[in-house]
Amino acid sequence: MKKRKKTMRLGVIIFSLIALFIIAFSAGALISYNQSKDKADKNKTATDTKKPTEELKPSISTNIPEVKDEKVEVVLSCAGDCTIGTDPKFDPGSSLPTIVRKNNNDYSYLFKNVAPIFKSDDITIVNLETTFTNATAKADKQFTFKAPPEFAQSLNLGYIEGVNISNNHTHDFLDKGFKDTISTLQEYKVNYFGEGNKWVTEVKGVKFAFLGYQGWAASKTLFDTMKKDIQEFKNQNCVVVINFHWGIESQYSPNGDQKQIAHFAIDNGADLIIGHHPHVIQGIEKYKGKYICYSLGNFCFGGNSNPPDKDTFVFQGKFSFTNKSLTNCAIRVVPFSVSSVNNKNDYCPTPLNGDAKARLLEKLNKLCSNLEFKVDEDFR
Numbered sequence: 001m002k003k004r005k006k007t008m009r010l011g012v013i014i015f016s017l018i019a020l021f022i023i024a025f026s027a028g029a030l031i032s033y034n035q036s037k038d039k040a041d042k043n044k045t046a047t048d049t050k051k052p053t054e055e056l057k058p059s060i061s062t063n064i065p066e067v068k069d070e071k072v073e074v075v076l077s078c079a080g081d082c083t084i085g086t087d088p089k090f091d092p093g094s095s096l097p098t099i100v101r102k103n104n105n106d107y108s109y110l111f112k113n114v115a116p117i118f119k120s121d122d123i124t125i126v127n128l129e130t131t132f133t134n135a136t137a138k139a140d141k142q143f144t145f146k147a148p149p150e151f152a153q154s155l156n157l158g159y160i161e162g163v164n165i166s167n168n169h170t171h172d173f174l175d176k177g178f179k180d181t182i183s184t185l186q187e188y189k190v191n192y193f194g195e196g197n198k199w200v201t202e203v204k205g206v207k208f209a210f211l212g213y214q215g216w217a218a219s220k221t222l223f224d225t226m227k228k229d230i231q232e233f234k235n236q237n238c239v240v241v242i243n244f245h246w247g248i249e250s251q252y253s254p255n256g257d258q259k260q261i262a263h264f265a266i267d268n269g270a271d272l273i274i275g276h277h278p279h280v281i282q283g284i285e286k287y288k289g290k291y292i293c294y295s296l297g298n299f300c301f302g303g304n305s306n307p308p309d310k311d312t313f314v315f316q317g318k319f320s321f322t323n324k325s326l327t328n329c330a331i332r333v334v335p336f337s338v339s340s341v342n343n344k345n346d347y348c349p350t351p352l353n354g355d356a357k358a359r360l361l362e363k364l365n366k367l368c369s370n371l372e373f374k375v376d377e378d379f380r
Contacts, residue, residue, distance in 0.1 A: 080296030085147030111158025166194025283367030
C-alpha cells in the first residue's frame, strides 16, 4: 500500500514537471513569435512610411517653355525740300500761299496726294526749308522764304511727324524768324531736329533718334559734333537717322564732301543718311550695309513757280527688329512730281504713273551706286 502511494506521488511529480515544461516551451514560443511579429510590423511601418515620401519627391520637368523672338517692323518715310511759303519778292499771284487760299484756304491741299502714304507709315520726316513768321527784317541774301504761322497746319494734315530745320533758309528772317518758327512748330506739335536740336521717339518699343546738320564741308568741327551726337544715342540703343543739307545746287551726283561726311557718319554708328539741298535728285548708295540717300530733290516747293526739273521721290526704309535689335533695313522709292500738273508748279506733290514713273526710276537707278538691286516701289 505504501509502495503504491509512493509510485503515485512520483507520477504526479513527473506529470507536473512535464506540464511545466510544456507551459514554459509554449510561453517561449509565443514570446519569440510576438518579437518576430513586432519586428516585421516595424519594418513594414518603416517601409510604408518611406513610400509616400518617395512618391511626393518633386520630379524635374523637361518641358521648358519655348521663348519666342519678338519681331517688329517700323516704316520710315522721307521727303525732300518743303518750302511752305514764298519769297516776298515773288509774284504773289502764283505763290504757294495764294494757291492755298484759292483752294478754299485748305491747308491739307499741299500734301493731299501723298497723305495716304504718310498716314500708313510709322514715321514721316521732311526738310522744312522755310520760316513760319510775320517778321519783316530779313537776311541779306538772294532768296528769303516765309509763310504765316498758320501754314504749319499743313504738316499735321499731311501726317508729317518731324522736320529737319538745319538748312540755309532757317534764319532767313533772322533770329526772330527762327524763334517764331520754333514756337510755331511747338504750337502745332510738330517735332523738329537740327541746329542743335535732337528728336528721339519710340515706335513699337524701339527708339529712333533724328539729327540734322548743314554739311557744306567735311570739317573737323562737324565730324567731332557728329561723332559725339551719334554715340550719345547709340548708347541709348537708338536707330540713328541723320539729315544733311549739303551738296551743290542742280548737280545730280554727290561731291567729295558729301561722300566723306556720309561715310564718316556710318563709320561712327549712323544707320541711315538722308540728304537734300541740290533741288534735284541724286543717287542712293549702300555703304557697309547702310543706305545713303544723297538728295531727295524738292517736294512741296514754294521756291519756284515752275522748276524745270519736277522729279522727286519719297524714300522709305523698313527697319526689322528682333528683340529690339536692328536686324535688317529694306528700302523702296515712290516716284513723284512736285506738281500735279506739268506746265507749272501747283505745290501739290503727286505720285507718277506709267511711263513717267518708269522714266524716273530709270533715271534714279543710273545715279545709284553699290546697290545689289534696282530701286523701285517694292522693298528690297
